[in-house]
Amino acid sequence: MSDRYIQTGAAVNLNTYVQGQGFPILAIHGHPGSGRSLSVFTNHLSKRFQTFAPDLRGYGRSRYQGNFAMTDHLTDLEALLDRFEIEKFLILGWSLGGILAMELALRLPDRITGLILVATAARPYGSHPPITWQDNLYTGIAGLVNLIKPSWQWNIDTFGKRSLFRYLIQQHTATAYQYIAKEAVPAYWQTSSAATSALFTALRSKYNCLTEIEQLNCPSLILAGSEDRHITVESSLETARHLKDSQWQCYPNTAHLFPWEIPHQVLADIDHWLEAHPQVIRQK
Incomplete structure (x- = not known):
């Protein structure tokens, strides 16, 4: 995303699942995925907060004709925030959603109170063996x-x-x-070929925003699975080390979908982090 701050087209009105009341939490899904894929987080967090889980452009019910770039997701998300009149918010991003969360934080640093990054990295790389x-x-x-x-x-x-x-x-x-x-x-069935193409184009460019995220000052919680082959635990730790105010947690014997493997432990750790950082859920 070297064109990180360039508006590449008109925003798409994203289908968004809204739950609960209270401080806003924007939850961003991965690939393939949809807003529904984040229910493990939103069903829990919406008991105390208001969660917004959109289907990104080309995913779920946010249908889109034609090709687009990864930066268009940021344009769409910013339009979503304006549509719901969300000024301050916490972001939770899983996999691709975590990359978009960091990019959105770079674009809107004064509006984001904190980051929860799940199975993601600012310089993502994998260790997946060949597929037979x-x-x-x-x-x-x-x-x-x-x-x-x-x-x-x-x-x-x-x-x-x-x-x-x-x-x-x-x-x-x-x-x-x-x-x-x-x-x-x-979610897999509803993911468009254009969404897949946009992601692979970004990955082929050897995406890396490690230097940029050093500018971020908000607290961050970074969660990783020890056996993740899609975005390795090493790349997750590298990201945590480049964030100024970060807490890193690695779960043994889990992989990329670890929130679905050990949901109770992951949610408990998020709750503890929120309790230790009350500023991320407070309007200023």
């Missing part, structure tokens, strides 16, 4: 059977643990597979 035809076959079978009969242990043991799910989760729990069936699969 067996990987794709087992993933297709595991996903289809899990959609019909979520969390069926036979399917998890027979196909799930041998599929590409093994690089997304480490703890093949019933809860994780329920989230995959309910939120991951529908």
Whole structure:
């Protein structure tokens, strides 16, 4: 995103899921994903705060015809904030959503009170091994059977643990597979080719905003899974070290979808961080 501050087109009116009342929290999903994919966070946080979880352009119900750039997501998000008249807010971003959260913080530093960055990095790099035809076959079978009969242990043991799910989760729990069936699969189907192209174009440019995020002064919580192959734990830690006021937490035996593997522990850690940083949930 070298053209970080350039407006590349008109904003799209994003479909947004709004829950609760109180201090605003903007929750940004990853790829593939949708606002619904963040229910593990928003259902919990909306008990005390007002959460806004949009479908990014080209994802979920925010349909868009034609190609676009990653910076267009920032234009859309800024328009969303203005539409809901949100002046000060906390951001939670998962994977791609975390990258957009950091970019939005750079664009609107006076409006953002804090960052919660989940399985993401300012210089993201992965360690994913090559994908075989067996990987794709087992993933297709595991996903289809899990959609019909979520969390069926036979399917998890027979196909799930041998599929590409093994690089997304480490703890093949019933809860994780329920989230995959309910939120991951529908989000995958609703992700447009243009959204995929915009992301891969940014990744091919070797995206890196480590130097820029050193400008940010708001408190940050960075959460990572120790076995994440999509955005490695090392790149997450590198990001934490470049943020001025950051707390980093790594969860053992988890991967990129760790909020679905150990939701109670992740939410408890977020709650503790919020309690320790009351300024991030207070209007100034």
